[in-house]
Amino acid sequence: MIPRRMAATMLAAGVALGASAQSSPEAEIAKYREALAAGNPAELWEARGEDLWKQKRGPKNASLEACDLGKGAGVVKGAYAEMPRYFADADRVMDLETRLAHCMVTLQGFRFEDATKRVFGAGTNRSDFESLAAWITSEARGTTMNVALAHPKEREAYQLGEKMFYFRGGPHDFACATCHGESSKRIRLQDLPNLTEKAGAQLAYTTWPAYRVSQGELRTFQWRLNDCYRQQRFPDLKFASDASIALTTFLARNANGAAFNAPAIKR
Amino acid sequence: MKTRTSATAIFVGIAAIAAGCASMSDQEASQKALELMKTSFSERGQAKLDRLDQDETQKLCSKPPALELSKEVATRIEKANLDSIRYPADGMLLGDWKSGERIAQSGIGKQFSDDPKLPSGANCYACHQLSKAEISYGTIGPSLYNYGKLRGTSEPIQRYTYGKVYNSQAFTACSNMPRFGHNAILTEQQMKDVTALLLDPNSPVNQ
Numbered sequence: 001m002i003p004r005r006m007a008a009t010m011l012a013a014g015v016a017l018g019a020s021a022q023s024s025p026e027a028e029i030a031k032y033r034e035a036l037a038a039g040n041p042a043e044l045w046e047a048r049g050e051d052l053w054k055q056k057r058g059p060k061n062a063s064l065e066a067c068d069l070g071k072g073a074g075v076v077k078g079a080y081a082e083m084p085r086y087f088a089d090a091d092r093v094m095d096l097e098t099r100l101a102h103c104m105v106t107l108q109g110f111r112f113e114d115a116t117k118r119v120f121g122a123g124t125n126r127s128d129f130e131s132l133a134a135w136i137t138s139e140a141r142g143t144t145m146n147v148a149l150a151h152p153k154e155r156e157a158y159q160l161g162e163k164m165f166y167f168r169g170g171p172h173d174f175a176c177a178t179c180h181g182e183s184s185k186r187i188r189l190q191d192l193p194n195l196t197e198k199a200g201a202q203l204a205y206t207t208w209p210a211y212r213v214s215q216g217e218l219r220t221f222q223w224r225l226n227d228c229y230r231q232q233r234f235p236d237l238k239f240a241s242d243a244s245i246a247l248t249t250f251l252a253r254n255a256n257g258a259a260f261n262a263p264a265i266k267r
Numbered sequence: 268m269k270t271r272t273s274a275t276a277i278f279v280g281i282a283a284i285a286a287g288c289a290s291m292s293d294q295e296a297s298q299k300a301l302e303l304m305k306t307s308f309s310e311r312g313q314a315k316l317d318r319l320d321q322d323e324t325q326k327l328c329s330k331p332p333a334l335e336l337s338k339e340v341a342t343r344i345e346k347a348n349l350d351s352i353r354y355p356a357d358g359m360l361l362g363d364w365k366s367g368e369r370i371a372q373s374g375i376g377k378q379f380s381d382d383p384k385l386p387s388g389a390n391c392y393a394c395h396q397l398s399k400a401e402i403s404y405g406t407i408g409p410s411l412y413n414y415g416k417l418r419g420t421s422e423p424i425q426r427y428t429y430g431k432v433y434n435s436q437a438f439t440a441c442s443n444m445p446r447f448g449h450n451a452i453l454t455e456q457q458m459k460d461v462t463a464l465l466l467d468p469n470s471p472v473n474q
Contacts, residue, residue, distance in 0.1 A: 156299075159291060163300035168325040170318040171377045171452055172445040173436075175329060179407070187393045187405040196331070229308075233377045234318055236311035243307030246300075 042134055042211040042263035045126075045218040049135030052128055058108030067103035069096070069136070080140035081260045084249045086151035093157045095248045096136060097129050097222045098240040119239040120223050123216075133209050133220045140260045145206060147253040154249065157242075161250025164243060165195070170233040176247075179228075190267075195251065202258035205251050210264040218263060221248060297329075314379035324348060328441035341440035349437035351449050352430050360425040360462055367464030368471065370457050371397060377452060387452050389432075389461055394444070397464070398471035407443055415466040416473040429462045 053064045053076075069079035070087070084095040090102055097119070104115040121127035149155050168175040179187065180195040194200035209220045225244055229237045237244050291299065304319050321329070324344050327336070336344075354360070373388025375381050392401055396410035418424050430437055433448030447453040453461070464470050 156291065159296050160300045160303055162331075163296050163329075164304065166329045166331055167300065167304070167321075168329045169321050170314075171450045173325055173328070173450070174445075177331070178443045181332065182407075185405070185407050187407065188403045189405075192407075230378050230380060233314065235308040235314040235316055236379060238307050238309055241307030243300075243303045246303060 040211055040263065040265045041216075042138075042209070042218050042265065045131045045134035045211070046138045046263065047135075048126070049131035049133070052132055053135060058104065058110045060107065060109035062107050062109070064100070064103050064107060064132075066107055067100070069099060076136055076139045078140050078143040080137045081143040081145050082147060084147065084154070084157065084245050084252060086153050091153075092242075093151075093153050093245055093249060095221070095240075095245050095252075096133055097220060098245055100129060100132055100136075101240050116239055120219070120226075121217055129222075130209070130218045130220055134218050134263050137209055137260070137262050141262070143260050145202070145252065145255045145258050145260055147249065147256055149249075149253060157246040157249040158253055160243075161246040161248070164247045165250060172233045174232040176228065176232070178232075195254070198254070198257075201251065201254035205255035206258050206261045207264035207266070209262055210266040212266055214267055311379040313377065313381070313383040324436055324441075328436075336440060344440035345437055348434045348440075348446070348449065349430075352433045352437055353448070354426070354429065355455050355459065360429045360459060361420075361466060362456060362459030362463045364460065364463040364467040364470035364472075366457075367460035367462070368398075370453070370461055371464055372401075386454070386457070389445075389447060389453055389457070391461065391464075399474065400471060411465060412472060414472055415468065415470065420466045420468075425462065425466060428465055429458060432458050432461055 053067075056063050066073045068074075068087075068089075069076060070082055070085045071077075071079050080096055083099070084093050086093050087099065087102075094102065101112060101115050104110045105112050108115075116129075118125060118127050119129050121130050147154075149158055165176045168178070175181075176195065179185075179192050180200075183194040183197060183200065185192045185194075193204040195204060205221075208224055209218055211218050222239055222244060225247060226237045226239075229235075301319065305316065308316060308319065310316055324347065327340060327344055330336075370389050371391035374390035374393060375385065376387025381387075391397060391411075392404045394405045394407035396404045396406075396412050397414075399412065414428075427438075431444075432453070434446045435442040435444035436446060445452060448455075448458055465472055467473070
């Protein structure tokens with residue numbers, strides 16, 4: 001017999017049970033992990049993202065290579081593990097996606113509305129943000145999460161993000177904490193990380209962006225928040241909005257100390 | 268804004284520690300977070316911005332669990348929510364358990380991605396075990412398997428069960444369970460049907 005939690009994990013991961021009922025669940029999970037390790041389709045997005053970063057584009061025919069992600073113009077390695085962070089040139093705390101949009105505007109000359117027309121991809125209509133984020137985050141793999149909160153605006157973003165996490169509203173009275181405030185809970189068969197605990201917060205944050213098997217898409221953290229708010233029955237969280245950045249600051253900071261390990265692959 | 272550590276800052280606790288020093292009082296932060304959210308969401312489909320307007324219960328329940336509710340506040344929340352329950356005018360509390368099972372299975376409703384013309388489901392299975400046959404159930408709430416078998420179907424049990432579905436917080440302040448009647452997620456008939464799902468001796472819940 002397969003223990004329920006194991007079965008839940010496997011189903012959530014999209015592993016078909018039944019045919020292989022003979023072998024142990026541990027063996028099944030090991031097999032699944034192996035299959036994933038062999039190739040994460042996220043690599044396709046990473047490669048496209050690296051190209052996009054270097055390509056001359058936009059009205060100014062410039063690449064993004066001069067974009068400062070916080071560690072100096074053009075420094076990509078490890079930058080994501082220190083984001084969101086305060087950027088003096090914009091006088092604003094920014095997460096990766098917001099910073100990329102900023103650089104598309106300032107360096108490449110796009111209008112913000114044009115740059116952010118397609119922030120989440122669908123099928124052949126891929127989003128530049130998802131590709132760029134895939135590559136840039138892959139360059140932080142293995143780096144220790146270190147969101148410093150050195151600037152007062154970063155501390156403010158954290159505090160407001162925490163408020164948002166516990167903010168209950170809408171027809172279902174849901175908050176992030178409704179689904180992510182306790183350990184060992186699940187919705188249907190999907191395990192819910194406890195984001196109020198160090199270990200849960202670290203594991204969840206360090207594994208995004210992720211290639212979603214069920215969608216065949218590479219999804220960023222902005223997408224994750226947007227989709228959880230949809231399930232929360234809230235309106236549409238605007239891409240690169242200050243609230244999205246505040247909540248990301250709260251979650252990223254709580255993951256401090258863990259090794260970043262994305263793009264991952266998920267259900 | 269720089270402040271010295273004050274009593275409120277210590278009370279704010281978690282945020283203050285992580286942030287190194289608190290720059291806003293707890294109340295200021297709540298106010299500011301709301302303003303931030305108001306400019307950071309856009310209306311989409313049926314999900315309008317007024318979903319960010321909290322009622323008193325939602326406001327009082329938006330605290331980290333570490334800041335426990337006082338007994339007095341909990342009682343106030345439960346009283347206000349109990350007063351909001353409207354029992355069916357025809358006095359009938361038990362509907363059709365088969366329809367109740369479909370409602371308990373369905374997770375659609377009220378999301379910006381849902382068609383507002385279709386009736387909402389309740390997705391009880393998202394959080395509760397109900398029947399033995401359905402293994403895909405969540406654990407945010409307690410198992411309700413054999414609910415009716417264990418409690419019987421007396422008038423007070425019927426009223427409690429219908430009332431719980433109508434407004435969970437009438438009995439448990441700040442419960443994670445949606446207030447299906449109070450917030451007009453389910454219709455009266457739908458609530459009768461899920462009440463039957465829990466209580467009808469023929470329902471799979473009680474096999």
